Amino acid sequence: MEERTLDYRHILQKELTDRCESNPRYSLRAFARDLKLSPSRLSEVLNRKQGLSRQAAEGITKTLGYGQEEADYFCDLVSLKHARSVREREDAKIRVFKADFDKQRDELYSLQLDSFKIISDWYHLGILELMKVKNFKHDTKWISRRLGVQIIQIELAIERLTRVGLIKVEDGKFVAVQSNGWVPGGIPSSSIRKFHRQVLEKALVAMETQAVEERFFSTRLLTVNRSDLPKAFEAITDFQKRFCVDLETEECKELLYCISMQFFKIVEEETV
Numbered sequence: 001m002e003e004r005t006l007d008y009r010h011i012l013q014k015e016l017t018d019r020c021e022s023n024p025r026y027s028l029r030a031f032a033r034d035l036k037l038s039p040s041r042l043s044e045v046l047n048r049k050q051g052l053s054r055q056a057a058e059g060i061t062k063t064l065g066y067g068q069e070e071a072d073y074f075c076d077l078v079s080l081k082h083a084r085s086v087r088e089r090e091d092a093k094i095r096v097f098k099a100d101f102d103k104q105r106d107e108l109y110s111l112q113l114d115s116f117k118i119i120s121d122w123y124h125l126g127i128l129e130l131m132k133v134k135n136f137k138h139d140t141k142w143i144s145r146r147l148g149v150q151i152i153q154i155e156l157a158i159e160r161l162t163r164v165g166l167i168k169v170e171d172g173k174f175v176a177v178q179s180n181g182w183v184p185g186g187i188p189s190s191s192i193r194k195f196h197r198q199v200l201e202k203a204l205v206a207m208e209t210q211a212v213e214e215r216f217f218s219t220r221l222l223t224v225n226r227s228d229l230p231k232a233f234e235a236i237t238d239f240q241k242r243f244c245v246d247l248e249t250e251e252c253k254e255l256l257y258c259i260s261m262q263f264f265k266i267v268e269e270e271t272v
Contacts, residue, residue, distance in 0.1 A: 006096070008057070008077035009046055015064065016046075018190045022197060035060050051082035073099050120191035122198045123149045124157050126256065128166060128176050134252040138173045146256075199260050221266065236261055 019026045032042040036059065044050040052060070057078040061071035072095070079092035126147050130136065137143075140158065144151040158174065161167040168175050206215055224232060240259060 006077065006080070008052070008074055008081070009048065011074060011077075012042075012060075013046060015190060018194065022194065035063055052078050053082070054079050069099075120194045121153070121157070122195055122202070123147050123153065124161060127154070127157055127161065127174075130256050131174060131176050132253060133256060134254055136252075196260070199258060202258070203260060232263060236263055 016028065016031045019031065028042060028046075029039045032039040035042065037045075037056075041050065045052060054075050057075045058071070061074050066074065076092040076095045076099070079088055080096055083089045083092060126149075127143060130143060130146060140151055140154045144154045147154070158167060162169065166177055168177055203217075207217055240261065243259060
């Protein structure tokens with residue numbers, strides 16, 4: 001979930017900014033199209049010249065793929081600003097502040113999401129896992145060459161990892177405090193979406209440049225019932241965890257690999 005804010009427009013603006021950063025050709029007009037709003041309407045909403053109804057807000061949360069908690073929070077922010085009755089605005093205010101209180105109370109959950117937000121670029125986890133390979137060198141230039149990432153990005157990444165307690169420096173050497181290379185896919189966070197997008201881009205490069213005996217790509221199409229989706233998600237997650245555990249040993253390894261799986265609708269449902 002994104003950082004809390006009492007203005008829903010900030011959430012929309014950040015979503016637009018994130019999309020523009022990942023695709024320089026993306027624009028406000030494209031964002032309006034995706035949200036099923038006219039460009040002029042979206043512009044006036046972002047510029048505080050118009051508001052949204054709760055119904056419109058609910059449509060936006062579905063389009064953005066928000067989970068229930070995040071969707072309720074966004075819609076309550078809209079009601080807090082634009083609900084017609086004082087009672088509706090007061091009820092929304094109570095729910096918003098309760099949600100913020102619950103978020104602060106759940107410190108572990110908050111810390112986990114903050115960490116994912118900070119390490120939204122793939123090479124943060126790449127650094128942590130690379131530290132397990134044989135002949136690892138505690139040198140940012142060496143790490144930069146191995147990961148194919150600019151040295152300034154590596155230096156900044158190590159600073160972030162140190163700041164959140166995932167790395168500590170002892171006698172000039174980097175020590176990973178914790179890492180299992182795991183990033184979830186079911187949390188509606190733009191930072192986590194960015195991570196998975198970067199991994200998919202690297203997979204496309206690997207498919208074209210790596211030898212067949214050094215990579216594995218396989219795809220199957222299947223039909224499922226909606227009621228089976230939770231079981232399917234759980235089965236995939238369990239497999240990935242077992243796969244990693246089976247290959248995990250105390251010895252230093254030679255290579256840094258990525259296992260990434262996708263399971264999504266490839267055909268849209270018919271509307272009746």
